[in-house]
Amino acid sequence: xxxxxxxxxxxxxxxxxxxxxxxxxxxxxxxxxxxxxxxxxxxxxxxxxxxxxxxxxxxxxxxxxxxxxxxxxxxxxxxxxxxxxxxxxxxxxxxxxxxxxxxxxxxxxxxxxxxxxxxxxxxxxxxxxxxxxxxxxxxxxxxxxxxxxxxxxxxxxxxxxxxxxxxxxxxxxxxxxxxxxxxxxxxxxxxxxxxxxxxxxxxxxxxxxxxxxxxxxxxxxxxxxxxxxxxxxxxxxxxxxxxxxxxxxxxxxxxxxxxxxxxxxxxxxxxxxxxxxxxxxxxxxxxxxxxxxxxxxxxxxxxxxxxxxxxxxxxxxxxxxxxxxxxxxxxxxxxxxxxxxxxx
Amino acid sequence: xxxxxxxxxxxxxxxxxxxxxxxxxxxxxxxxxxxxxxxxxxxxxxxxxxxxxxxxxxxxxxxxxxxxxxxxxxxxxxxxxxxxxxxxxxxxxxxxxxxxxxxxxxxxxxxxxxxxxxxxxxxxxxxxxxxxxxxxxxxxxxxxxxxxxxxxxxxxxxxxxxxxxxxxxxxxxxxxxxxxxxxxxxxxxxxxxxxxxxxxxxxxxxxxxxxxxxxxxxxxxxxxxxxxxxxxxxxxxxxxxxxxxxxxxxxxxxxxxxxxxxxxxxxxxxxxxxxxxxxxxxxxxxxxxxxxxxxxxxxxxxxxxxxxxxxxxxxxxxxxxxxxxxxxxxxxxxxxxxxxxxxxxxxxxxxxxxxxxxxxxxxxxxxxxxxxxxxxxxxxxxxxxxxxxxxxxxxxxxxxxxxxxxxxxxxxxxxxxxxxxxxxxxxxxxxxxxxxxxxxxxxxxxxxxxxxxxxxxxxxxxxxxxxxxxxxxxxxxxxxxxxxxxxxxxxxxxxxxxxxxxxxxxxxxxxxxxxxxxxxxxxxxxxxxxxxxxxxxxxxxxxxxxxxxxxxxxxxxxxxxxxxx
Numbered sequence: 001x002x003x004x005x006x007x008x009x010x011x012x013x014x015x016x017x018x019x020x021x022x023x024x025x026x027x028x029x030x031x032x033x034x035x036x037x038x039x040x041x042x043x044x045x046x047x048x049x050x051x052x053x054x055x056x057x058x059x060x061x062x063x064x065x066x067x068x069x070x071x072x073x074x075x076x077x078x079x080x081x082x083x084x085x086x087x088x089x090x091x092x093x094x095x096x097x098x099x100x101x102x103x104x105x106x107x108x109x110x111x112x113x114x115x116x117x118x119x120x121x122x123x124x125x126x127x128x129x130x131x132x133x134x135x136x137x138x139x140x141x142x143x144x145x146x147x148x149x150x151x152x153x154x155x156x157x158x159x160x161x162x163x164x165x166x167x168x169x170x171x172x173x174x175x176x177x178x179x180x181x182x183x184x185x186x187x188x189x190x191x192x193x194x195x196x197x198x199x200x201x202x203x204x205x206x207x208x209x210x211x212x213x214x215x216x217x218x219x220x221x222x223x224x225x226x227x228x229x230x231x232x233x234x235x236x237x238x239x240x241x242x243x244x245x246x247x248x249x250x251x252x253x254x255x256x257x258x259x260x261x262x263x264x265x266x267x268x269x270x271x272x273x274x275x276x277x278x279x280x281x282x283x284x285x286x287x288x289x290x291x292x293x294x295x296x297x298x299x300x301x302x303x304x305x306x307x308x309x310x311x312x313x314x315x316x317x318x319x320x321x322x323x324x325x326x327x328x329x330x331x332x333x334x335x336x337x338x339x340x341x342x343x344x
Numbered sequence: 345x346x347x348x349x350x351x352x353x354x355x356x357x358x359x360x361x362x363x364x365x366x367x368x369x370x371x372x373x374x375x376x377x378x379x380x381x382x383x384x385x386x387x388x389x390x391x392x393x394x395x396x397x398x399x400x401x402x403x404x405x406x407x408x409x410x411x412x413x414x415x416x417x418x419x420x421x422x423x424x425x426x427x428x429x430x431x432x433x434x435x436x437x438x439x440x441x442x443x444x445x446x447x448x449x450x451x452x453x454x455x456x457x458x459x460x461x462x463x464x465x466x467x468x469x470x471x472x473x474x475x476x477x478x479x480x481x482x483x484x485x486x487x488x489x490x491x492x493x494x495x496x497x498x499x500x501x502x503x504x505x506x507x508x509x510x511x512x513x514x515x516x517x518x519x520x521x522x523x524x525x526x527x528x529x530x531x532x533x534x535x536x537x538x539x540x541x542x543x544x545x546x547x548x549x550x551x552x553x554x555x556x557x558x559x560x561x562x563x564x565x566x567x568x569x570x571x572x573x574x575x576x577x578x579x580x581x582x583x584x585x586x587x588x589x590x591x592x593x594x595x596x597x598x599x600x601x602x603x604x605x606x607x608x609x610x611x612x613x614x615x616x617x618x619x620x621x622x623x624x625x626x627x628x629x630x631x632x633x634x635x636x637x638x639x640x641x642x643x644x645x646x647x648x649x650x651x652x653x654x655x656x657x658x659x660x661x662x663x664x665x666x667x668x669x670x671x672x673x674x675x676x677x678x679x680x681x682x683x684x685x686x687x688x689x690x691x692x693x694x695x696x697x698x699x700x701x702x703x704x705x706x707x708x709x710x711x712x713x714x715x716x717x718x719x720x721x722x723x724x725x726x727x728x729x730x731x732x733x734x735x736x737x738x739x740x741x742x743x744x745x746x747x748x749x750x751x752x753x754x755x756x757x758x759x760x761x762x763x764x765x766x767x768x769x770x771x772x773x774x775x776x777x778x779x780x781x782x783x784x785x786x787x788x789x790x791x792x793x794x795x796x797x798x799x800x801x802x803x804x805x806x807x808x809x810x811x812x813x814x815x816x817x818x819x820x821x822x823x824x825x826x827x828x829x830x831x832x833x834x835x836x837x838x839x840x841x842x843x844x845x846x847x848x849x850x851x852x853x854x855x856x857x858x859x860x861x862x863x864x865x866x867x868x869x870x871x872x873x874x875x876x877x878x879x880x881x882x883x884x885x886x887x888x889x890x891x892x893x894x895x896x897x898x899x900x901x902x903x904x905x906x907x908x909x
Contacts, residue, residue: 005682009757012706117713340599
């Protein structure tokens with residue numbers, strides 16, 4: 001009788017990389033649906049385009065690197081990168097923008113470094129920043145919330161615009177687009193208006209801009225579900241949102257005319273998406289519990305600094321990438337005390 | 345009273361599968377024709393056989409005596425004839441063989457005459473009790489097999505708590521559970537002896553809450569003893585000594601330390617029953633309860649098995665192996681090891697034989713790259729960073745692995761269990777530990793060689809110095825004797841020299857040379873100098889070669905000597 005003699009343990013739990021990645025993908029679905037409901041078909045087109053590009057590029061790179069294509073293509077990591085990038089880019093952006101950003105993320109931010117598990121930077125954010133720096137015009141061309149715009153594009157009209165740049169007769173581009181609340185705030189603060197004057201504009205309906213707060217709440221729900229499922233730990237989101245809220249509160253108290261409220265900072269732009277889905281990326285983030293708190297605080301503070309005094313209206317991508325650089329050092333200095341070593 | 349319980353960090357909840365083997369009461373295993381008793385069945389030193397081939401032995405008779413401190417005797421587990429003392433395969437992950445005493449049973453299963461004292465244990469001095477337990481061959485029956493008498497020695501420390509470990513946290517294993525259900529009075533009688541030996545202030549008996557029958561039985565059996573029977577929430581690896589102490593007392597046993605240092609001693613429930621049998625009944629340790637389980641056997645159950653019984657014999661008794669059995673594990677699925685064959689004996693540390701089908705164990709699947717999720721660190725009961733340890737082990741950075749406390753790892757397997765990338769983490773740690781031990785042995789060997797070399801050098805130098813001193817002394821003595829003669833010779837030489845100087849000793853024909861003649865002379869001088877130089881060089885080279893050869897020969901001798909040693 002031939003007996004198998006592998007080393008212990010002989011049991012393995014149900015967790016796999018694919019399951020982890022798919023749960024992250026599921027958690028993004030409510031946000032994606034709300035986003036699309038608020039801003040139109042462009043969101044769905046973005047996401048699908050990014051997924052197709054990501055999977056194709058991933059397969060190509062795996063082949064070039066002589067890695068098993070089927071195993072790694074089905075691990076779900078390219079899917080998550082695609083979802084995040086698709087959701088981060090402006091809806092109704094031209095197709096090549098999505099294609100370039102996604103392909104760049106997979107090729108340069110992931111596979112050049114050795115593929116799954118070896119990328120020091122969050123691939124989706126590398127793709128985003130590359131586009132932001134290279135194509136500033138396309139990257140700031142945001143559609144208006146449907147509730148504030150008279151012109152609506154059907155699915156086929158949206159596809160025609162994304163792939164051919166053709167708008168149906170009678171709809172002008174500026175009827176479709178509108179600056180984001182964060183963008184408006186930045187521009188108008190530069191024109192010496194006060195927060196109160198700026199937020200009188202209709203796009204500032206609700207706490208963080210018409211539509212935007214609902215989007216954030218949908219992402220928040222998905223993120224909390226991930227914590228409940230133990231796919232992510234609470235450390236990064238809590239530390240990031242906490243530090244962002246705290247520092248914005250301090251400046252809001254000092255000068256409410258020049259600095260917007262903590263609630264606005266938390267619920268506008270990519271703060272919630274970033275806190276639960278981007279800064280929690282295990283591969284490029286800190287890995288110890290205490291390290292994750294420092295990592296989250298860093299992302300929160302840098303986000304605020306860049307939003308308030310930097311050159312870009314939103315700053316999640318830059319903040320995350322900067323903290324990615326610090327992650328190995330943070331891990332080195334945040335080793336937990338070991339059982340029986342007297343604590344620290 | 346409900347005791348406050350504490351938590352150790354980490355831990356997992358693997359599927360239990362305990363009920364597979366708890367449907368029937370404990371049965372006695374049938375007697376095998378041949379019993380194979382390894383001399384080394386415990387942690388520590390090997391025993392020394394005290395019987396010879398051909399001797400007839402009785403059940404319970406000592407057949408190998410303990411040697412050294414960390415050791416426990418081995419006894420015949422049935423009556424019969426010693427037919428061999430030879431190398432046989434033993435239960436070991438590597439499928440090793442080791443010296444065993446082989447007994448052909450006579451079927452009578454006759455006990456040796458009970459010569460134990462009639463003195464009750466309460467009147468025996470603790471040291472005498474410990475000696476009896478040592479010569480009865482009792483070791484920890486939880487799985488590690490540490491000689492129990494050592495853990496019954498308070499060693500000058502005041503023992504606050506004696507903990508009886510009935511946790512049995514590994515899936516599938518149920519031998520302690522069944523023992524607690526069926527023989528609680530034996531366990532309690534043993535605990536009383538242990539408490540007496542340790543003079544422990546209190547006794548806590550811990551049982552996981554997935555064993556309510558065992559809890560009820562023990563609680564009933566010790567109702568009047570004042571022992572506290574505690575149900576602890578099921579969590580693997582709570583049965584680990586240090587983890588259990590943390591749960592019950594919130595105290596952490598120092599790394600590299602023993603529980604006794606903080607006034608706590610932990611014993612397994614089956615060990616307590618063995619102590620009762622040895623002290624109260626005079627029966628040495630010759631059998632234990634073994635769980636035979638898994639879908640690979642037709643009738644899983646718990647058997648009372650004489651040591652040395654071949655596992656094949658037990659599996660046959662449980663209806664035989666099914667064809668689709670994948671591996672046979674000694675111990676549980678988390679920490680047990682898969683065996684190379686079933687032609688090996690049950691020993692004191694065999695708590696479970698798990699005949700696992702493919703469905704019982706996790707099928708092998710692709711190992712993915714680490715995604716640094718940190719799930720391993722969340723479940724590590726020792727609060728290590730398994731992920732980092734794995735990187736260091738892979739990179740062979742063993743210094744860093746030790747800096748991250750590799751040797752605190754208890755190899756419980758929690759990290760491997762939860763890893764989404766299916767990385768065999770424990771395997772990496774075992775590899776790193778083995779490499780480090782090998783390096784340490786190498787270093788020790790090199791240190792010894794260096795010491796020997798240095799000693800030899802100093803001896804040679806000393807001898808050379810002594811020789812030189814002797815020569816100098818001799819020379820001085822010779823000089824002292826022949827002074828007059830020497831003076832005469834010297835005087836003669838001085839006279840001759842004076843005469844020569846007066847004559848002028850320069851060659852006459854080299855004065856007033858022509859230019860061409862002078863050049864010839866110079867050339868000749870030059871060539872002579874050159875020839876001398878070459879000769880000198882050759883001499884030097886030859887000398888160096890000689891020296892090298894000698895040095896090499898010396899070092900060769902050295903290596904040969906090391907190997908011999």
